[in-house]
Amino acid sequence: MNYIKKLIPFALPYKRYAYLNIFFNVLYALFSTLSFVALIPVFKVIFSNQRVITAKPDWKGWLKLQDYGESYLNWFITENIEKYGDFKVLMMMVGVIISMFLLKNISNYLAMFFITFLRNGVLKDLRNKLYDKIVNLPLAFYSEKTKGDTISRVSADVNEVRNSFLSILEMIVREPLTILFSLVMMVILSPKLTLFVLVFIPISGLIISRIGKSLKKGSLKVQKEQGVFLSVLEETMGGLRIIKAFNVEKLFAGKFEASNDRFYKYSNRVLNRQNLASPLSELLGIIVIGILLIYGGYLVFVDKTMDASFFVGYITLAYNILTPAKSIAKASYSVKRGDGAANRILEFLETTNEITEIPNPIEKENFEDEISIENISFKYEDEFVLKNFSLKVPKGKTVALVGQSGSGKSTIANLVTRFYDVNEGSISIDGINIKDFSKKSLRGFMGLVNQDSILFNDTVANNLRIGKEDATEEEIIEALKIANAWEFVKDLPTGIDTNIGDSGGKLSGGQKQRLSIARAVLKNPPIMILDEATSALDTESERLVQDALENMMKNRTSIVIAHRLSTIQNADLIVVMQKGEIAEQGTHTELLAKNGVYKKLVEMQSFD
Missing domain, CATH: 3.40.50.300 (P-loop containing nucleotide triphosphate hydrolases)
Structure with a gap:
């Protein structure tokens, strides 16, 4: 829970949705209990031979609440049956029950409606925060971490935390209140029978919690392994040409399958433990229901201290506790899984960025x-x-x-x-x-052209506008001409508005490098850093680009890292x-x- 608590600030901007969710969850719990309590009058009508006709009872204090309630209900039903008849009274009671269930389900829908904004809002903000961290962390960090592990944290771990937030709200509001309201009514109906239920709840909770302890450790293994196979997938897609050229498809498939098999095994262990929550809690509940039936039957048929209709109503209330109890068990398991995911997210968010700025850093425009x-x-x-x-x-x-x-x-x-x-x-x-x-x-002083052309899955124009966001079409074309790239760009299907594919995959190596140089030209920085900028070019492209580079470097400060000394x-x-x-x-x-x-x-x- 410690990690989940640290993520609570992400929910604060959406707290109004949390309040609305809690409000409608309270109504849900109330109407859920009342819908079962409303069955008692129906049973009183059906079990007409057990109905005692009495005068309207007098209130004799809270200690006599059970007797007062039973006497008042007998009087109310008898009074109305004499006026309207058995069938009409039954119809009225059924209408009340249907109304209770309708209000219960409307409340449930509205609670889920408002929690959706909270869940997805937290998801959105967490991903934004993680993305900001990704782009702000120094390059040294990624030399030690795999890309797949980072992607896994932004996708799978965030989703796990989102689901945990919902589980927590269900666990601390709706389900406990449903149990509480039901218990209150059960105490009113029969304090003796309720004693069994109060003993059962902590025992079942202890059993379920023992099973759930290993979930966090297991879920961490699942999430880490997901990062591993995502890394293999990312490397495979990035190096597909080499994999095919060297006929090592089976080698990489083996790596992926080995990781996927481990993910399969870890996931099975975690999910099987989580799935145990529902049947285990239901089994424990039915055991207690069985005990209640035996003891309650004794009170009705032997001891004659409890009305049969009240006993049937009591049993329905007792069974009403089972569903929220199962939900709490599932939610507690989900929280444990979410705790592991939150741990990985916070570990990433709390990573120290060693490339820091001083307070009030210098903003300088001219070199x-x-x-x-x-x-x-x-x-x-x-x-x-x-x-x-x-x-x-x-x-x-x-x-x-x-x-x-x-x-x-x-x-x-x-x-x-x-x-x-x-x-x-x-x-x-x-x-x-x-x-x-x-x-x-x-970095505003500097333009950078790397050995590896880094382009994005977008149009030529948008790739160049990374150098200057507000560049006009004329400026883009001029930069392309300086980089000797206009000759091939003008022949593309839609010119500068042509999408160049993932990492510029639709272009040759020389074409991609010339676009990288055009991007630096468009930025027009006072300092140019060329890191083996012509190493990926063929002889013809090198000659075209070298002239462009020399023109670009005139009256400009340049640091040129070169492998080809001719340049x-x-x-x-x-x-x-x-x-x-x-x-x-x-x-x-x-x-x-x-x-x-x-x-x-x-x-x-x-x-x-």
Whole structure:
């Protein structure tokens, strides 16, 4: 319940629906009890040989309530039968019963009507909060978590919590009140018989709670395993081309089936325990009903201290307790499952975001001087990938970072954009530490083109408008022309309004990369970061894009991370990196003259 309590703030905006639900649940419990109490007069009419004609009784205090009620009912029925006859009185009693059941079901519908807004409202806000957390958490978090596990928390776990909220409201309002009202009437009818019921409730509750203790642990296994097979599914869909090319369909199918089998087993265990609640509570209830029938029969036929019609009414009230008792048992199991789901949701929501902003961060619009990287060191896990690295990138200059894979080139891009924070040293823009900027302001300075083209399942225009939301059609076309992408976009079925498919799947690799460059062009930032932006292009596309990149980088500060050295020969400064440190730096001509690491890299690529 602790985790569920922490989620209560999500329900507060919808508290009026909770109040309305509670109000109609109270009415439901009241009419549910009265509908069974109303059966007693019917039995009195039917069992006419047991009806005693009396004068209107006098009130003699609460201690004589049972005798007064029975005498008054006898008098009322006798009086009306003498006026209207047995059949008409029976018709009137049946009408009252039907009215009670009608009001009971109307109240039930309205209670469920209003709880729907609460349940779905909590669901909506929880998912929004989780999505906000997803996009705000640093990239480092997702290097340790699977995508499937995150998706499972946003979908399956949230639904489980939503169902638990309904169960809690049923458990604390409608069903207990139904039991309470029924018990009150049962005490009035027969305190002795009610003693059996009062003994039964805690015993059955204890038995059911013992079975439910393992539900939370089991449900956590179910939810975690759901995250595993969703991860396998996500990886399969993302890498379907490779899976087919290497004929490993069976290998991945085996992974999925193994996870799905575990999910099947865990789910069976949890659901079988949960399904035990209803038959177990009903069995315990029927045992008590059987005892009541024996003892009640003794009071009616032997002891002669209870009227038969009252006894039949009492039994119906006792049976009326069984249904809410079963519902409470089911609800308590559901809450235990929801507690496990809430645990996983809160664990995610309470994850600390290490990329934080200072209070009142700086909002700066213009880049004026230089980017300064001073003695930074950084590690993803245990081993440093950058060690005491320093570099200055003056405004308007192009600095290229080259080196073998793993030398730390892309890490520089991740640190300058503050996707990660340095472990030691500092990075500043115009003399201000980038940690003092708001993340929005810092990243507003920068345009980013990655090695992997990241496009979305939308139109060409909307993919580019990520760079500038209010861009006009003319601006989009101009950006496409600069990126040498207009030549193929204009031939698409509906031009810039053509949907490019999931991850741009309808386009070639070179086309996707040119759209990524066009998006950066449209943003028109003062600082451009190109992380191996031409590595995915064929020779023809590279030539088309290289001209566009050079035009784009004119009078612009650029950090170019390059694998193909032919693309950076005109850079103002080339920094050669080895194992997180600077091995050499200078212009293309200067580095060739040094006859060192850079020249070897050039020769390896057969570049003259």
